[in-house]
Amino acid sequence: MKGRILFAPASTVLAHAGRCLMIARELNRRGHRVLLAGAARFLREWALQDPRLGYIELPDIPAGEGLRILRSLWKRPDERWLQAHVRAELELLDRVRPDLVVVDFRLTMFISARARRIPIVSLLGGRWLYPYAAKPYRAFRTAPAFWVRRLLGERISDVVIPWGFRWLLRYKIRPYRRLLAYYGLEPKRDLWELFLGDLNLVLDSELLAPTRPLPENFVRVGPVHWEPSSPEPEWLVEWTSRRPVIYVTLGSTGHPQLFRRVLEVLGRTPYRVLMTTGGQICFAPEEIPENVRVEAFLPGRLVMERSDLVICHGGAGTIYQAIAAGTPCLIVATHFEQELLGQEIEERGAGRLLALPEVLADETRLPQTLEEMLRHRDAYAQNMQKLRHAHRAFDGVKAAAAAIEAFLNDRLRNCESVGATARLVLGTEGG
Numbered sequence: 001m002k003g004r005i006l007f008a009p010a011s012t013v014l015a016h017a018g019r020c021l022m023i024a025r026e027l028n029r030r031g032h033r034v035l036l037a038g039a040a041r042f043l044r045e046w047a048l049q050d051p052r053l054g055y056i057e058l059p060d061i062p063a064g065e066g067l068r069i070l071r072s073l074w075k076r077p078d079e080r081w082l083q084a085h086v087r088a089e090l091e092l093l094d095r096v097r098p099d100l101v102v103v104d105f106r107l108t109m110f111i112s113a114r115a116r117r118i119p120i121v122s123l124l125g126g127r128w129l130y131p132y133a134a135k136p137y138r139a140f141r142t143a144p145a146f147w148v149r150r151l152l153g154e155r156i157s158d159v160v161i162p163w164g165f166r167w168l169l170r171y172k173i174r175p176y177r178r179l180l181a182y183y184g185l186e187p188k189r190d191l192w193e194l195f196l197g198d199l200n201l202v203l204d205s206e207l208l209a210p211t212r213p214l215p216e217n218f219v220r221v222g223p224v225h226w227e228p229s230s231p232e233p234e235w236l237v238e239w240t241s242r243r244p245v246i247y248v249t250l251g252s253t254g255h256p257q258l259f260r261r262v263l264e265v266l267g268r269t270p271y272r273v274l275m276t277t278g279g280q281i282c283f284a285p286e287e288i289p290e291n292v293r294v295e296a297f298l299p300g301r302l303v304m305e306r307s308d309l310v311i312c313h314g315g316a317g318t319i320y321q322a323i324a325a326g327t328p329c330l331i332v333a334t335h336f337e338q339e340l341l342g343q344e345i346e347e348r349g350a351g352r353l354l355a356l357p358e359v360l361a362d363e364t365r366l367p368q369t370l371e372e373m374l375r376h377r378d379a380y381a382q383n384m385q386k387l388r389h390a391h392r393a394f395d396g397v398k399a400a401a402a403a404i405e406a407f408l409n410d411r412l413r414n415c416e417s418v419g420a421t422a423r424l425v426l427g428t429e430g431g
Contacts, residue, residue: 001412003099004033005404008089009123010105011038012063014252014278015317018226019123019203020104021046021053026401028052032408037092038106056096058088060106067253069172070335071143079175086112086179093118100408103197107176110194115183119411121404122197123224125316126209127340129202130165131192134210137162138343140336141355165336166190199407201400204316207390208344219403222394225317227300236306239272239293244308244374247327248275249300251315255334256281258356262311262332265367267292274303301325308377309370314338314353319345326388328380330373332359332366349383 007024009016017038024034035054036043041063047055061069061077069075089112093101101113104123113120130137139149139157148164149157169190176194180187188194202209202220214220239245246269248262259281266273267289277283279296288294300318304310304325312318314331319341322329329351331342342353352369359366373380 001409002031002033003408003412004035004096005100005102005408006035006037006093006096006098007102008037008058008104008106008109010066011043011058011060012041012066012252013105014042015225015315016104016106016123017042018317019224020102022224022226022397023102023123023400023404024053025050026397027404030401030405032405035096035098037089056092058092059085061085063253067255067335076172076175079178082108082175082179086115086183089113090115099412100404102404103195105195107191107194108179110197111176111179111183111185114185119199119407120197121199121201121407122195123201123203123400124195125337126202126204126211126220127337128192128195129209129211129214132211132214134212137165137340140165140339141358142333142335142339143357145336146355146357199403201403203396203400205391205394207348207387208319208341219399221399221403222396223316223320223391224396224400225320227317227321228297230297230299232299232302236303239274240306242272244377245272245274245306246309246311246370247303247307248273248311249298249318250276250278250280250313251318252278252280253315253334254278254280254313255356257360258313258332258334261359261363261366263287263289263292265370268367269370274298274307276300309373311370314342314345316341320391323350323384323387323391326381326385328373328377328384330354330370332356348387350380350387351384 005027007020009020011017024036028034035056036047037056037058039060040057043055047053061081069077085108089109093112093116098118100119100121101109102121103109139161145161148161152160169192173188173191173194177187200218202218203224205222246266273292275292275294276298277296283294300321301324304322304327307327309330310322310327311330314333315338329345331351331353333339333342334356345351346353352373354365354369
């Protein structure tokens with residue numbers, strides 16, 4: 001059975017928008033009618049490049065504002081924005097009437113789809129599954145936990161901060177709770193409960209996001225990530241001919257201070273450096289050292305395969321690209337989800353984890369860690385190759401599309417069965 005499927009990602013963040021695009025293309029290839037909804041930043045251009053995909057513009061929280069909410073202890077989204085987003089979503093759902101909605105961290109859509117009783121498929125990173133985590137969370141090192149950790153010390157922080165994390169999720173949901181009440185929907189205690197769907201797809205491997213047994217409506221499909229389809233640049237072979245080569249990529253959610261600190265540190269080294277900005281920051285020509293080449297986008301995996309080390313912020317898309325390339329990572333996490341993934345990479349000896357506040361507070365921390373990794377690069381690379389081998393079997397795009405298709409078919413069959421029963425009853429009564 002073929003259906004109408006609406007994808008609603010947190011559309012100003014490349015990782016969320018990109019993985020929705022990849023799954024949407026596969027479902028479209030299977031004959032389903034697919035629509036992408038969100039801000040124009042990424043989705044409009046992709047829909048123009050692939051006219052088989054429909055696109056409808058929806059307002060979304062700007063990426064910078066979303067990151068400030070994520071990295072701040074007290075900041076919550078503006079309730080007026082959320083109300084406007086729900087109104088726009090309800091109008092869209094009434095007009096399009098999708099058979100189901102695939103949501104990737106666009107939190108208001110969980111409210112809108114429930115208000116219209118439309119089935120929800122939720123795309124989740126494994127680090128958000130904290131009620132099912134196979135091991136307890138440690139004290140976070142990124143903001144705002146960084147300053148609490150400094151004040152209380154590591155031992156007390158390992159108790160206080162994980163508890164505080166659960167409290168924070170309940171604090172952050174309050175604007176959404178008021179919206180749920182307004183639309184007469186079941187209240188939710190925290191963000192975790194809000195972004196659960198009727199079907200939940202876990203876009204991580206068990207190795208990097210280990211969990212206890214999950215409920216039946218969870219399916220682990222493996223990593224899904226997007227990268228530009230551009231060919232290998234002609235200059236890449238020459239640029240990477242002198243080693244070592246460092247590739248710096250901070251996705252679409254890099255911190256401006258981190259870009260500048262990395263550029264400052266690497267500009268004082270003899271290494272060849274490639275940096276992608278994702279269009280987030282512009283450097284004047286005089287700011288870019290001779291040993292650094294800056295581009296907006298590059299084909300990530302190709303560049304990683306020609307690099308000795310990747311410096312990144314720990315986004316899942318970048319980490320899984322590095323695993324596919326077998327290239328070790330120096331991770332500078334800017335919020336807790338990146339930190340949790342970085343912990344797994346560090347524990348497996350495939351990279352090192354730092355936190356943004358640590359790098360900004362101590363100017364020696366980043367260069368010392370970089371030098372240590374390059375000295376022992378072979379050992380890190382061997383461990384990353386083990387992860388590469390363990391992840392070869394995953395095809396997250398096809399697995400996600402197959403799970404969505406099976407879920408949709410079950411829903412459509414149930415609807416047909418209910419309709420046939422109703423027609424039979426009405427026919428009997430009429431007779």
